[in-house]
Amino acid sequence: MRQLFILIQKEFTQIFRNPFLPKLIIVFPVMVMLVMPWVTTMDVRNVSVAIIDEDGSSLSRRITSDIRAAEYFTLNDEPTTHGEAMALLEDCEVDVILLIPKDFERDMTSIDPQKLDISANAVNATKGSLGSQYLVQTIGSTLSKYMSEQCMQQTSDFVVVQNRYNPTLNYRHLMIPALMIMLLILICGFLSAVNIVIEKENGTIEQINVTPVGRFTFILAKLIPFWLIGLFVVSVAMVVAWIVYDLTPIGSLGNIYLATILFILGFSGFGVAVANLSNNIQQTMFVMFFFIIIFMLLSGLLTPISSMPEWAQNFTIILPPRYYIEIMRAVYLKGTTFVELWHNFAALGIFVILFNTLAAITYKKQA
Amino acid sequence: MSDYIISVKELTKCFGDFTAVNRISFDVQRGEIFGFLGANGAGKTTAMRMLCGLSYPTSGSGTVAGWDVMREGEQIKRHIGYMSQKFSLYNDLTVWENIRLFAGIYGLSKAETEKRAAEALERLNFSSERNTLVGSLPLGWKQKLSFAVATIHRPKVVFLDEPTGGVDPITRRQFWEMIYEAADGGTTIFVTTHYMDEAEYCSRVSIMVDGEVRALDTPARLKEQFAAESMDEVFRILARGAKRGE
Structure with a gap:
């Protein structure tokens, strides 16, 4: 326990001493939330x-x-x-x-x-x-x-479309929960991966590997700070959404945070696994970019999954962000409850176990 | 308990077709300063990494501090210190934070960490640098600090991989004083170096050529055996036949 505490303390000292990271953690969510909802709009005007x-x-x-x-x-x-x-x-x-x-x-x-x-x-x-x-x-x-x-009988029924949950069909409301997910993917995925591979490049990981520190302890110490940062980033984003767009979740905050915790757990585990399997920053970045592009385009973040071809729809089953996006949109815009979404939560839970096991297996102290 | 703290038989490491370490056997006694010499690429670092539980041997056997190198790597790690060729403390942490981190990893209590850190800093004349970022220290100081950190938990054996590479003669001298001090305290020192004057300071020396141990004895007897004036000459006689270049 003391080992874990000391390692986490070390991670936080390093993060806050970094001239760039603390600013990024605050500025990034605010900027994304202020700018992106306006430009990622598909409302057709003029x-x-x-x-x-x-x-x-x-x-x-x-x-x-x-x-x-x-x-x-x-x-x-x-x-x-x-x-x-x-x-x-x-x-x-x-x-x-x-x-x-x-x-x-x-x-x-x-x-x-x-x-x-x-x-x-x-x-x-x-x-x-x-x-x-x-x-x-x-x-x-x-x-x-x-x-x-004219007191005429209607000769034909005119279609009356009523948009529920997002009554004004405001595209921004659809994008805001999705943008929060984009933030998490970038911050938790990239930062945790890069953080580990930097230790490899500097050789400091070897000094750790020659100590009796357990590999779970080490990985956990790497992940916990990013969980906390992720929760902080989502909170900042929600506050901005509330102040600027007057959008607050209709469902419970508890569900949002639970889903967020599960998603960050899983996704930063994924980042760590990628870092374990690569030797330098370039490799890590390219592999992460590859997956992140797939995640962003295929998981319903920008375009609805239901309008994708069937093979693509089947493929999205293995993409963790898909479940998280569904939860976030449903809870945020419809107020859906945990019971209705339990299979999404379960799917996220499976990814947490899967990716973190992968992260622990691929971290080798002795080669 | 045997007198040998390190005991190696036929230890081999292959990377694909390349045999980096070819069936080396030797024993190191408790409290010895064991010089592990060899040209660049002779396989010293690979051998040392196997002994530290960083790398699995391809074949052969060995024990370090009584634990098997093949199966009990994590046990070995509790009882050894290691200082790699490349400086590998955290540059963005202060001197004190580095000491606290590694002391904590080895399970030292807060009070004990505080005490040993103060001792180590005193010995190094570092007390004023306690809160300096390690990255801003000159190389010689970094190496001395690395040694202090590698021995903070009073290990039975400490492995030093070219600890004095690129360090000025005065600091080198101080470094060897630290090594002697640790050896007097009962810690076995396993050290690689390219400086032949340092080889003279060792209790016993082995010389590796092309992945094999070609000679192993006290510096005095090695000189006698090869009819050489200095360790430098001994090394040249042996290394001349090396096939692996840099």
Whole structure:
């Protein structure tokens, strides 16, 4: 016990004496939380819409003014014919074209009503598809209002989308828990790996290896400071999210911290194992980068897992951040409880055992 | 208990096809200063690493302080001190923090650490440098500190791998005074060096060439055996036939 205490004391002395690390631990989470939620946004704004109104009725003007009022669109009034609008679409001046056909209002009540025509430029796939979706929603609401005013029976059911848990569909709210995970991956994974490999490069690990210190004691002394730093970083990030974005977890803080502890335990164990297996900093950094890129892109941090091809979805089962991201988003945005998420916690627990066993096995005092 | 603190038979270490240490056998007596000589690449460090429980022998057997080098490496580590070729205390810790760390690892109590650290610093004339970062000390001081740290737990044997490499003659002299002091206290010294004047200070000397021990005796008798004036000459006669260069 005294051995462990003395080794941890040594790690903290070294971390705080480092001219760079303590600053990084504070500045990094604050910067990431202040800047990243704004830039990693997938909200589509300023969709440029051209409306070709061949109907010229009160209804078609009403649709036009509603679109003009919607926050996502900017109206391009230049083209007057569908051909002109298509030319602008090709030049990327216009993202979406809405064609309101002649006699649209008059035929509303007939058996065979006219159809609105929407053409979107899908070169930027997200903007094209989201833009036309927004447009359909906007028109849909205009039409249903119009119909109820006219006491008409609705000929078709308009889709009403209600976004629960993140009611304003604010992409930032989705990204904030994910960014906290990114912070942990970088700080706990990299720092613990680099910390060990530096001891290898300096030869100090050999001086330790020739003492009777147990390898679990040594690894534990390496890991404990990073667990504490990780918890600190997450706490800072949550405070920033609360102050700046007014986002607080709906679920319990206990669940968030439990998941965080499990994740850091597992991931820093992984970092230590990588460091044990490499001989110098370059090797460690490249191997860590390789895994971190996989973790970031495949674990649902930036893009939803459910829209990945099936083989990729199956692959994500072995990625620890996937479970942690699910927990964080669910607890933060939905207030999901431990019981509903227990299998995610269990998965994280398995990774903790797996990676730390690996870390202990790969650390060899005698070769 | 046998009189031999280190006893090695046919100890061999291969790295792939390369035999770094080829069936060496020797015994070291309790309290001896044993000089372990050899040209660069002769296999001294590899042999020493096996004795310290840092490296598994490929074949052969040996005991250090009564423990088997193959199976009981962790037991050996309780009873030895080791100072590697490369300075390997923590440069970003102070003199005192380094001493406290290693004393703690060997299980010394707080009071005992305090006492021994004060003694060691006194002996080294280091008391004023107690809170200096080790990285800012000159090399000679670092080496003396390394030795003090390697012996802080009063080990039975201390292994020194070229402890005086790159150190000035005055500091070298002081260093050997420390070695003698430790030997007088009953610690066995196992030391490698390239300075032949230092070889003369040893109780017994072995000379390794190409992974094998070619000669082993007191400096006086080695000189007699090879009809040489000095250890320097003895070393040259033996090392001339070496096939492994630098």
